[in-house]
Amino acid sequence: MSRWIVILLLMCGLQLQAQQRPTLKNGLENFVTANTIYPMYALDNCIQGTIEVAFKINKEGKVTYATVSRGVGADLDAEALRLIKLTSGKWIVPSGYDTTTLVRSPMKFSLKDYGCEGMNPASMGLSIRNYTEQIGSLNKIANFYRNREQAIENFVGEDNIIALKSELGIDDDYLNRKIKIAERKISQGDLQSACEDFKFVKYMGSTKADQLLAKYCK
Incomplete structure (x- = not known):
C-alpha cells in the first residue's frame, strides 16, 4: 500500500471521527459567551483565564457527568461547570456515539470594559490564593446561622x-447582587444553582431571599 493511500485513509478516519462527535447548536464557545454570569469574586478581582471541563454525554444529548479538569482556583471554576451542565439536553449526538467517551472542552473567560485590561498577573494570582481563605470565612458564617436555625449551640459569638x-464586605449591596445573579440563573432555567445562591443569602444571616426560597426552592 502506497504512503499516499495510507495518509488518505488516516485523514478520512480523522474526518469520520470528528463527524461522530456530539455538537452543540452554534457551538460551545457561543453558548458560553451568551450564558456566562460572571461570579462575584472573579468579577471583583479581575480573574480571567481558560478552564477545562471534562464531561460525558448520553444518547439523548444530556450531560451525565462533569468535572473541572483544569481550573483557575476561584468561583469562575464553578461557573464553567454550571455552564456545561446548562448544555444538558442540547447536544446533538450522532448514531453510534460512545457515551463513555470523556469530552474535554476548554472554556475561555475574559473581562472587557471592567477596567481589568491592565491587571497585573501577580495581583490576579494573589486574589486566587486569597479565595480559599475567603471560602473558609464564608463557611464559618454559614455554619453559625445554620446551627442557630437547627438550635445547635454555637461556640462563636454573633458579634x-x-x-x-x-x-468580608457582606452587606446589603453584596447580598442584593447575589440575589440578582440567582434571578438571572432562573431565567436560564438553572433552578438548582439559583436555589444555592438563595440559601447562601439566608445563611449569611439575612431574610432577603426567604420569599424566593419559598417560591422556587421547596
Missing part, C-alpha cells in the same frame, strides 16, 4: 460573626 461579615 464575632458580624465583624467577620463586615470584614
Whole structure:
C-alpha cells in the first residue's frame, strides 16, 4: 500500500471521527459567551483565564457527568461547570456515539470594559490564593446561622460573626447582587444553582431571599 493511500485513509478516519462527535447548536464557545454570569469574586478581582471541563454525554444529548479538569482556583471554576451542565439536553449526538467517551472542552473567560485590561498577573494570582481563605470565612458564617436555625449551640459569638461579615464586605449591596445573579440563573432555567445562591443569602444571616426560597426552592 502506497504512503499516499495510507495518509488518505488516516485523514478520512480523522474526518469520520470528528463527524461522530456530539455538537452543540452554534457551538460551545457561543453558548458560553451568551450564558456566562460572571461570579462575584472573579468579577471583583479581575480573574480571567481558560478552564477545562471534562464531561460525558448520553444518547439523548444530556450531560451525565462533569468535572473541572483544569481550573483557575476561584468561583469562575464553578461557573464553567454550571455552564456545561446548562448544555444538558442540547447536544446533538450522532448514531453510534460512545457515551463513555470523556469530552474535554476548554472554556475561555475574559473581562472587557471592567477596567481589568491592565491587571497585573501577580495581583490576579494573589486574589486566587486569597479565595480559599475567603471560602473558609464564608463557611464559618454559614455554619453559625445554620446551627442557630437547627438550635445547635454555637461556640462563636454573633458579634464575632458580624465583624467577620463586615470584614468580608457582606452587606446589603453584596447580598442584593447575589440575589440578582440567582434571578438571572432562573431565567436560564438553572433552578438548582439559583436555589444555592438563595440559601447562601439566608445563611449569611439575612431574610432577603426567604420569599424566593419559598417560591422556587421547596
